[in-house]
Amino acid sequence: LAKTTQPISMDSYEGQEVNITCSHNNIATNDYITWYQQFPSQGPRFIIQGYKTKVTNEVASLFIPADRKSSTLSLPRVSLSDTAVYYCLVGAYGGATNKLIFGTGTLLAVQP
Amino acid sequence: AAGVIQSPRHLIKEKRETATLKCYPIPRHDTVYWYQQGPGQDPQFLISFYEKMQSDKGSIPDRFSAQQFSDYHSELNMSSLELGDSALYFCASSLVGSDTQYFGPGTRLTVL
Numbered sequence: 001l002a003k004t005t006q007p008i009s010m011d012s013y014e015g016q017e018v019n020i021t022c023s024h025n026n027i028a029t030n031d032y033i034t035w036y037q038q039f040p041s042q043g044p045r046f047i048i049q050g051y052k053t054k055v056t057n058e059v060a061s062l063f064i065p066a067d068r069k070s071s072t073l074s075l076p077r078v079s080l081s082d083t084a085v086y087y088c089l090v091g092a093y094g095g096a097t098n099k100l101i102f103g104t105g106t107l108l109a110v111q112p
Numbered sequence: 113a114a115g116v117i118q119s120p121r122h123l124i125k126e127k128r129e130t131a132t133l134k135c136y137p138i139p140r141h142d143t144v145y146w147y148q149q150g151p152g153q154d155p156q157f158l159i160s161f162y163e164k165m166q167s168d169k170g171s172i173p174d175r176f177s178a179q180q181f182s183d184y185h186s187e188l189n190m191s192s193l194e195l196g197d198s199a200l201y202f203c204a205s206s207l208v209g210s211d212t213q214y215f216g217p218g219t220r221l222t223v224l
Contacts (some may be wrong), residue, residue: 042217046214
């Protein structure tokens with residue numbers, strides 16, 4: 001599975017847009033990019049997934065350049081409740097086993 | 113909507129004791145994953161099951177065993193507990209081939 005690199009921490013203020021970039025230089029052709037969010041002492045929660053270009057849902061947007069060696073999770077107008085650890089995961093899905101390999105996530109701290 | 117259920121939510125054991133953690137997946141989900149998250153660490157994949165058969169295995173100690181039953185619930189059995197086993201244990205479920213895993217609230221195991 002491709003190794004990912006993302007910032008250990010980021011700070012933001014309420015109402016700002018936050019962009020968290022993840023590097024995955026060794027991404028394979030059939031790999032997808034998935035982001036999970038984890039609040040303290042809670043299980044991770046799926047946020048968004050993409051393969052290329054741009055994906056948007058009600059929570060976030062995911063931007064993936066043409067070479068797919070990096071991706072950016074964009075959180076619009078963050079609030080205090082968005083303070084959490086965000087994990088970028090890369091892997092191929094569709095088989096009988098889709099274990100998630102978590103690297104070091106990004107701790108986003110949103111301040112008032 | 114129904115979520116993944118884990119029991120117990122908290123468990124305190126002494127060294128060398130045994131523990132059994134239970135996981136009830138979302139209805140109609142056929143795949144169960146177990147993850148361990150130590151204090152200040154990222155979740156680590158332990159083991160997964162699909163249709164009651166082990167489908168993948170991660171860094172699970174030999175002292176641990178798990179199974180999935182006919183009703184798809186899963187149990188993680190831990191023996192000869194060590195202090196280092198103190199962690200949050202998450203169960204996640206999904207439909208086979210799905211790229212989204214739904215995590216339970218976790219069981220916090222404390223070994224004294």
